[in-house]
Amino acid sequence: MLTNYLWIFFISMVPLIELRGAIPVSQALQMPIVSSYIVCIVGNMLPVPIIYMFARKVLEWGAAREIWAFSKMCRFFIEKGTAAGDKMQSKVGRGLFVALLLFVGIPLPGTGAWTGTLAASLLDMKFKDTVIAVMLGVVLAGIIMGTGTEVVLKTQTVNAGGSATPPADPVWQGHSFAGWLGEYKNVNSNQKVVAMWDSS
Numbered sequence: 001m002l003t004n005y006l007w008i009f010f011i012s013m014v015p016l017i018e019l020r021g022a023i024p025v026s027q028a029l030q031m032p033i034v035s036s037y038i039v040c041i042v043g044n045m046l047p048v049p050i051i052y053m054f055a056r057k058v059l060e061w062g063a064a065r066e067i068w069a070f071s072k073m074c075r076f077f078i079e080k081g082t083a084a085g086d087k088m089q090s091k092v093g094r095g096l097f098v099a100l101l102l103f104v105g106i107p108l109p110g111t112g113a114w115t116g117t118l119a120a121s122l123l124d125m126k127f128k129d130t131v132i133a134v135m136l137g138v139v140l141a142g143i144i145m146g147t148g149t150e151v152v153l154k155t156q157t158v159n160a161g162g163s164a165t166p167p168a169d170p171v172w173q174g175h176s177f178a179g180w181l182g183e184y185k186n187v188n189s190n191q192k193v194v195a196m197w198d199s200s
Helices: 001-014 018-028 033-047 048-064 068-105 112-120 127-152
Strands: 175-181 194-197
Touching: 001 018, 001 033, 001 127, 018 033, 018 112, 018 127, 033 048, 033 127, 048 112, 048 127, 112 127, 112 194
Parallel strands: none
Antiparallel strands: 175 194
């Protein structure tokens, strides 16, 4: 079990994957949700102070060097991050804290603690405000992923020959639930059951 906790801890630290990828892995490994959630939050937050303090400095250092690909990449990240940060700041004004919280908390591609912390650093947001906003965002992302994972990756242990209980019928706007594909009665081995849909 310790190995599984180490897995999700390190997955939570990976840029762009973070906690939003580690929680579904923990549930696929049938780990307890609360302890997994705590481990994933700690893993996701561990790099935040380092990113805040050093990422901008590394990018600025790299941009000033004549290392062709590296300096180009560093300049690209500084320019894009600064432009996006200025645009966000002009729109939200004093709501930057909430904007950062939501940017980190809503699990969409390209968002998360790593990119949010880098953006806050480029915007010269205070360290304490950054850490608190990112922490609340990570907690929000964990709640969203934990809730979604419970439906998507629900697992049950069934005695041989017994029946699993299917979850409540899912809802998908614009589609009609057509039933479950897979066997959940008279179970004698691992089974995967998925929802079938008809377009409305």
